[in-house]
Amino acid sequence: MTVSPSAGHGNAERSAARDQAPHRRSRPVPVMRWLRRVAMFLGPWLMVLAFWYAIRYSGFFEPGLIPTPGQVAARFWDMLSRGELLIDMYMSTQRVFVGVALGTACAVPVGFLLGWYKGLRSFMDPLINFFRALPPIALIPLVIVYFGIGETAKVVILFYAAFFASVIVMYEGISQISPLYIRVAQTLGASDFEIFYRVIIPLAVPHALTALRVALGVAWATLVASELVAAQEGLGAVIQDASAYFQLDTIYMGIICIGFIALAMDLALRRLTRRLLSWQERND
Template sequence: MSITSPSTDRISLRRRRPPRTGDGGSTRRIALGFAGGLIAIVAWYAVSVSGIVSGRGIPRPDEVITAAWTLFTEQDLLFDIRVSVTRVMIGVIIGSVAALPVGFLLAWYPTLRAMVEPLVNFFRALPPIALVPLVIVYFGIGETARISILVYASFFAAVIVLFEGISGIDPLLIRAARVLGANSWEIFARGVVPASVPHLFTAVRVALGVSWATVVAAELVAAQRGLGAAIQDASTFYRIPDMYVGIVMIGIAALVMDLILKLAQSRMTAWQEKSK
């Protein structure tokens, strides 16, 4: 028979206590993010000076920074960033708003979902760049054509996430609400809609990522300004550091917008119980 002292019990409880996820956890995540970025830059520099890549090779990080300074000060790269961000925001907003009722309908009516889901998966699998010739035929080469490509990409990405997430809501909650006398509208408005808020944010974030991946294809449609147009212009004249600047700016803009969405999601879904 083993006897444990109170101090031993306190030690064991202290060891079993789950780690805190407060400010310390956030600071640690930020520090790890910076460490990962630093490792990526060091690896980039090592590859660029090693001569592994043939031809003109990969420009060093300092060469890309110099090219970025030149583009910002002499060619108004900030305006290109604003143009691309505006296009992506419009495409994501229109695509996500259009996907919202479709996602709810597909999740709420299994028969409709069985009929429409193959079509949704079919169109989602089509790369937006393959639709550029058709977009030019039907919408011309103006801003409407470019926005339509982003709306297309955002819509189908958001629909998939929405109806998969909403249909995965615990059916016990719906049955419990019916037992308590709630009608279909009350279940939908007071149960399904609040429970689907995290899935809505996830759908917008996925649509945002797909839109940034599509923006270069969208700006192939005779665009004069924008990050995709800047990359195309740099590739035409074989300015490799300028191409890297455009690529990095797309990644930074997408990262900032995603962080803003994550912050909004954490504020608006703080009432929900989260398991970590």
């Protein structure tokens, strides 16, 4: 059986076309993936803007009582260009950072002990939950009496909120660690120090990072209350001053700034968590 040159040439062209077809189909995939990511990122914020305008023009409230996003953005740019807002954001972020760092640093060892020793946990659990239920704003008069009206008082309120939020997360997580890991390490001849260093600490790190994230969110939620203590600078102070003069666009702007700074810090912490816990993904 003979094959004509033209037929061979045609088969070669079809083969080349088949080889090139996957490449043509694969080219749009990165673009579609990029568009999907953009849509996933912008989608929730577009929904918020749509809801904002819907509420403003729904008739439930006077339109003048709800500033438009453009008015809030203009107020943001005005305060930012004058440098006032940067100082306020810095002061609030600094207070939250110090309060969360101190609160979590104390909560991690306390939560570890409560989670590891069941008897101690049963003894202290009512006390921990009692103080956790107290709103920090209710403690402001006592904080002023004992710590004055300076930066220390504001940090103490944030410390209080961060400590009791993170200690609960920490000891609940530690109490759920399976003792099977300890038994396996003991069977392999590990010493008590090796068990603590190579087994318990790696298992406790995820819970410590989760406690830090929870404490960060609670601290930002408590920021306005902490800055009730004679604060001259800070986003909470901006909101309080604006409420005294009924400057709704400034109030909205301060709230949005708090939300975005808290979101940025949480995203950074989540990225750090993925880096520190990459060994878990490999094990899985």
